[in-house]
Amino acid sequence: MHTLSSITVAQHLTSRAALSRHADAFGIANVGTPMRYARNAEIYGDEEEAEYLYQVVSGAVRTHKILADGRRQIGDFYLPGDIFGLEFDDHHEFSAEAICNSTVMSIKRQVFRETAGHDARLSRELWSATKRQLKRAEKHALLLVLTAQERVAAFLLEMLERSGKTDSFELPMSRQDIADYLGMTIETVSRTVTAFETDGTIALPSARCIVIRKHQALRALDS
Amino acid sequence: MHTLSSITVAQHLTSRAALSRHADAFGIANVGTPMRYARNAEIYGDEEEAEYLYQVVSGAVRTHKILADGRRQIGDFYLPGDIFGLEFDDHHEFSAEAICNSTVMSIKRQVFRETAGHDARLSRELWSATKRQLKRAEKHALLLVLTAQERVAAFLLEMLERSGKTDSFELPMSRQDIADYLGMTIETVSRTVTAFETDGTIALPSARCIVIRKHQALRALDS
DNA sequence: CGACTTGTTGACACTGCTCAAGATACGTGG
DNA sequence: CCACGTATCTTGAGCAGTGTCAACAAGTCG
Helix, strand or coil: CCCCCHHHHHHHHHHCCCCCCCHHHHHHHHCCEEEEECCCCEEECCCCECCEEEEEEECCEEEEEECCCCCEEEEEEECCCCEECCCCCCECCCEEEECCCEEEEEEEHHHHHHHHCCCHHHHHHHHHHHHHHHHHHHHHHHHCCCCHHHHHHHHHHHHHHHHCCCCEEECCCCHHHHHHHHCCCHHHHHHHHHHHHHCCCEEEEECCEEEECCHHHHHHHCC | CCCCCHHHHHHHCCCHHHHHHCHHHHHHHCCCEEEEECCCCEEECCCCECCEEEEEEECCEEEEEECCCCCEEEEEEECCCCEECCCCCCECCCEEEECCCEEEEEEEHHHHHHHHCCCHHHHHHHHHHHHHHHHHHHHHHHHCCCCHHHHHHHHHHHHHHHHCCCCEEECCCCHHHHHHHHCCCHHHHHHHHHHHHHCCCEEEEECCEEEECCHHHHHHHCC
16 A cells, blocks of 8 residues: 555645545545444554554544653544644653554655645645644643633533534543543543533533534533 | 844844754745744734744744633743744634744745645754654643642743753743743642742742753653 | 443632732933 | 822732542443
């Protein structure tokens, strides 16, 4: 698969630009290799050489880092269509794991490097993906200075939006994943979600299934 | 290029370390327009159209956002050599202000768009600058889940490194700026810094001048 | 059905915030 | 150069929100 010519890469990338939010990015996946990962399987490790770029096809992925005191911080969650593995230098800052059984497209960065050198559109696509990730990282940092209630509200609203649904959605990740993403404990996440259920803001048919009942109440907490 | 030669630019630099670290990026500044901003002057506003890209020549710049509850969150600090104003779309996510009297090179993004289309090297530079900013944003997010002590230690070490000095440096920003960057109150920043002084980890000839006495003590707190 | 993982709830401790006052540094005009 | 007013920084006391530790409940898989 990696023997695909760079011309093919360019064709895929240029023909699909700007169809939908992720349409252009799917061009990347189309020239990659589909890989399946089981729940909790490692896709790449912290400090490992960043040889590939990835795009989620199905399932969900999380990136994380273990801090000096042993705590785990989630860098981001990636859902179908999302690109991950972009790094400043040639080594990963975070480890990446499949949250549930997932399919991920991977493509060698080397192919991009060769192609992007003479393909302005491909360059722009990669730059654009990086800027999108930058915006997400900045938003993540903003989240971490809010109160527990505000963090959870913002998280639920974001997951709702990314799910493409309007009212209810399934969380692929555990409470522990959410806690490590929001920089709080699993107990506080649980208590906060329960409080939203108690006051009727959301309903919880099951722990992983969220039904938003009062969108306005959550939005009022979202900065 | 430009009425302002790179020699003039270099003369304005307060830190040679910043120059070498970002030497490649100075190609960008050399084709821009030098602008002077007074202390606390706004360089661009939140939600404003992102018409220019900027590089600090001398002084220091902060970006910030006002949250729903009125609190201010600092996005990042920029020192001589640093590029700022990169955005995912065409609107700024943060406002930018001069921390002290500063000189900033600005260049119209339109010029980049035209040039980058046929200049692979320039494309790479811009992409690289974005990836560098992404890495900084991710590191910032990690900071915000640490204890007050750890945040301040990490902040001081980072400012030391960026200053290009090995032991002592001047902080261009106020305690309030630091507090809003680290997601804590000015009182806690002050208390934490004082505690470091009390236990001999640092010395404080003045509030804005930091002397690192025990590098190891700070590094032990830095994840 | 039983073992294990994941999620919920409770009691208490502690970090960092709030509110308040005082100290120091800084800029400006006389 | 000094005096005053203002902005910045430090320090203190009490409190609120979140973490810690522990027990229990629910869900999941073999």
